[in-house]
Amino acid sequence: xxxxxxxxxxxxxxxxxxxxxxxxxxxxxxxxxxxxxxxxxxxxxxxxxxxxxxxxxxxxxxxxxxxxxxxxxxxxxxxxxxxxxxxxxxxxxxxxxxxxxxxxxxxxxxxxxxxxxxxxxxxxxxxxxxxxxxxxxxxxxxxxxxxxxxxxxxxxxxxxxxxxxxxxxxxxxxxxxxxxxxxxxxxxxxxxxxxxxxxxxxxxxxxxxxxxxxxxxxxxxxxxxxxxxxxxxxxxxxxxxxxxxxxxxxxxxxxxxxxxxxxxxxxxxxxxxxxxxxxxxxxxxxxxxxxxxxxxxxxxx
Amino acid sequence: xxxxxxxxxxxxxxxxxxxxxxxxxxxxxxxxxxxxxxxxxxxxxxxxxxxxxxxxxxxxxxxxxxxxxxxxxxxxxxxxxxxxxxxxxxxxxxxxxxxxxxxxxxxxxxxxxxxxxxxxxxxxxxxxxxxxxxxxxxxxxxxxxxxxxxxxxxxxxxxxxxxxxxxxxxxxxxxxxxxxxxxxxxxxxxxxxxxxxxxxxxxxxxxxxxxxxxxxxxxxxxxxxxxxxxxxxxxxxxxxxxxxxxxxxxxxxxxxxxxxxxxxxxxxxxxxxxxxxxxxxxxxxxxxxxxxxxxxxxxxx
Numbered sequence: 001x002x003x004x005x006x007x008x009x010x011x012x013x014x015x016x017x018x019x020x021x022x023x024x025x026x027x028x029x030x031x032x033x034x035x036x037x038x039x040x041x042x043x044x045x046x047x048x049x050x051x052x053x054x055x056x057x058x059x060x061x062x063x064x065x066x067x068x069x070x071x072x073x074x075x076x077x078x079x080x081x082x083x084x085x086x087x088x089x090x091x092x093x094x095x096x097x098x099x100x101x102x103x104x105x106x107x108x109x110x111x112x113x114x115x116x117x118x119x120x121x122x123x124x125x126x127x128x129x130x131x132x133x134x135x136x137x138x139x140x141x142x143x144x145x146x147x148x149x150x151x152x153x154x155x156x157x158x159x160x161x162x163x164x165x166x167x168x169x170x171x172x173x174x175x176x177x178x179x180x181x182x183x184x185x186x187x188x189x190x191x192x193x194x195x196x197x198x199x200x201x202x203x204x205x206x207x208x209x210x211x212x213x214x215x216x217x218x219x220x221x222x223x224x225x226x227x228x229x230x231x232x233x234x235x236x237x238x239x240x241x242x243x244x245x246x247x248x249x250x251x252x253x254x255x256x257x258x259x260x261x262x263x264x265x266x267x268x269x270x271x272x273x274x275x276x277x278x279x280x281x282x283x284x285x286x287x288x289x290x291x292x293x294x295x296x297x298x299x300x301x
Numbered sequence: 302x303x304x305x306x307x308x309x310x311x312x313x314x315x316x317x318x319x320x321x322x323x324x325x326x327x328x329x330x331x332x333x334x335x336x337x338x339x340x341x342x343x344x345x346x347x348x349x350x351x352x353x354x355x356x357x358x359x360x361x362x363x364x365x366x367x368x369x370x371x372x373x374x375x376x377x378x379x380x381x382x383x384x385x386x387x388x389x390x391x392x393x394x395x396x397x398x399x400x401x402x403x404x405x406x407x408x409x410x411x412x413x414x415x416x417x418x419x420x421x422x423x424x425x426x427x428x429x430x431x432x433x434x435x436x437x438x439x440x441x442x443x444x445x446x447x448x449x450x451x452x453x454x455x456x457x458x459x460x461x462x463x464x465x466x467x468x469x470x471x472x473x474x475x476x477x478x479x480x481x482x483x484x485x486x487x488x489x490x491x492x493x494x495x496x497x498x499x500x501x502x503x504x505x506x507x508x509x510x511x512x513x514x515x516x517x518x519x520x521x522x523x524x525x526x527x528x529x530x531x532x533x534x535x536x537x538x539x540x541x542x543x544x545x546x547x548x549x550x551x552x553x554x555x556x557x558x559x560x561x562x563x564x565x566x567x568x569x570x571x572x573x574x575x576x577x578x579x580x581x582x583x584x585x586x587x588x589x590x591x592x593x594x595x596x597x598x599x600x601x602x
Binding site: 088089298 | 389390391392484485486487488491505507508509511518519520521522523525526527528529556559560562563597599600602
């Protein structure tokens with residue numbers, strides 16, 4: 001079975017207190033797709049780039065067996081570019097610039113061969129486009145949706161429309177509070193669940209993640225990271241690992257969803273270890289399983 | 302065996318977005334002692350109050366078999382009084398007033414019968430007094446120390462002196478960052494461990510707690526509280542439950558320390574459910590064990 005990933009593809013400038021990188025491969029699609037690729041099966045992506053998108057980036061995606069049939073390369077246009085700078089407390093980042101370029105007119109069109117995909121990840125893009133993607137799918141089995149505070153502010157109704165149609169909404173704690181208008185996280189989660197998604201995950205960065213499902217709550221620990229190099233893409237890697245694991249196991253029980261949350265956390269814990277996508281490159285099953293066991297040990301009592 | 306608790310005893314004014322209470326029993330000693338009392342064994346307290354301390358408060362402490370031999374009641378003086386107001390986001394509170402009164406000259410003197418106590422909780426007081434308590438003890442088996450950012454700011458050296466002598470330091474995440482000068486929590490924990498305590502617990506409020514011990518890390522989940530009534534005393538209840546459980550089991554292995562962290566979290570989860578000490582009154586073994594099992598279920602995968 002295949003995982004379908006629709007989101008952004010970007011070239012990032014990232015500055016941290018210790019280092020910086022420019023023209024780095026980024027965007028939600030990139031991190032989700034590479035994260036999902038480690039669990040076998042096909043990963044189909046839909047995205048758009050300009051002709052400044054280097055061949056080395058294409059080769060990198062192909063190396064992870066990511067199917068690029070849905071990748072549009074627009075001539076004489078530039079790829080979406082994003083620049084940000086992390087503060088000494090790396091939980092806080094300031095955007096430096098957002099050049100939408102070719103991404104401004106992004107209209108995700110699914111190749112015929114994608115329309116039967118079972119596991120779908122709607123990366124953080126305009127909820128109108130997320131709905132368009134759902135309209136093109138024949139009978140998706142499990143739809144995962146990410147979003148951000150920007151869309152909560154300016155596309156609230158469209159976001160609410162798409163949330164109703166998804167199986168799993170993944171947001172972070174501040175987005176949950178903003179979407180619900182409630183500062184208590186558990187109450188916020190109850191309100192967001194009332195908006196329609198079958199399951200809800202609230203990511204809490206260095207504090208792990210919470211899964212809300214059918215009246216039950218699972219608290220996944222965070223991996224203790226003492227050398228945070230670059231948090232960019234951590235949330236997307238999380239969604240990718242989670243989707244890849246679900247696609248591989250094809251088991252939507254609560255017990256297996258919990259494992260998917262931990263596998264997502266595993267991939268995210270590798271992501272923050274290096275700049276850009278480097279942290280999630282060159283992984284393998286043994287490294288992933290070893291980290292999974294470390295998560296188990298951290299939470300066991 | 303006995304748990305010795307030394308800290309503050311206060312009469313609190315507490316205002317939350319929904320309600321308020323005045324002349325409520327508070328102070329670290331109170332919450333620690335009641336929390337510890339549920340695990341059997343003797344709880345010996347040292348503290349000071351004025352003659353405005355109501356008989357009903359004395360009776361309440363006696364009801365939990367708390368030994369008051371070390372309680373000084375000073376005639377014609379007032380009990381320590383503290384007032385605070387919680388903001389709508391109840392993670393934030395503003396102090397309204399701090400009237401030290403009789404607590405200003407507090408000099409903890411241990412009754413002879415306390416000097417052989419094995420498990421000791423040094424509640425959040427001047428580190429100079431914490432050291433004085435340690436000097437009076439014959440051969441404590443396990444010393445737990447709490448503190449706060451106030452002492453980190455104005456009594457840094459004295460705090461470092463006492464930290465070196467304790468088995469377990471319990472602080473919250475912002476205190477860990479302030480004490481270490483490091484914003485990454487895991488790195489902060491490594492630095493604080495280097496200051497001498499055998500074990501370290503970092504409390505993260507709604508995000509649970511981390512235990513650092515001998516190069517290992519345990520992440521305890523938080524109980525999902527959707528109706529936070531009053532967070533006052535949660536940290537002290539945590540320390541009390543933890544100390545009570547250790548005193549009962551008298552097992553200082555890492556595996557048992559992890560269970561102690563969870564039992565501490567259990568008591569704290571009850572504490573925030575009602576105003577003042579009411580949340581940790583009228584508990585029993587069955588309720589505590591039921592909540593412990595809920596914690597297990599939340600973290601299990």
